[in-house]
Amino acid sequence: MDSCSVINVVHAGALELICSLPEIEWWLPPMVVNECGTSCAGSILEAHESGQLHFCNDDQVNSEHYVDLLLTHSLGEGETECMAIALGADFAICCDDRRARRVAVALIGDDRVFGTIRVLRWCVEAQLIACGQAKTLLTQMRARGGYLPDMAQEFFCSGED
Secondary structure, X not given: OOHHHHHHHHHOOXXXXXXXXXXXXXXXXXXXXXXXXXXXXXXXXXXXXXXXXXXXXXXXXXXXXXXXXXXXXXXXXXXXXXXXXXXHOOOOEEOOOHHHHHHXXXXXXXXXXXXXXXXXXXXXXXXXXXXXXXXXXXXXXXXXXXXXXXXXXXXXXXXXX
């Protein structure tokens, strides 16, 4: 998960929610943890200590891939680090930066790249929250500065809630 996604989720108070999605393990690379800063530190540490969120090790980052991607695409360090890890392992990337997501899709494929909005929809599909709650969380993310499109409630589910 890149830093934009983590920040958006933490600002909406939804980190514990998304970490409870079945069959998904959430991993944060070192640069992402650093980029999230103090505003997210408590939530990240709490999720890590409870076993809901994992930290990648520095040795999981292929430094050659990282530098090459950083120079080639001029993306943020956290997004670049996520891509470098995904290139060398079977990781997907949750990314809320549109340009970074396009680069990631080209590098690792569309089936391994998604954003926070899709994660909220998965929470509805997993019956962890109702459709209206997903829309409310998205609204909170946007109100706290998240550059996310405003999706209709129907995106999260059809005709429910």
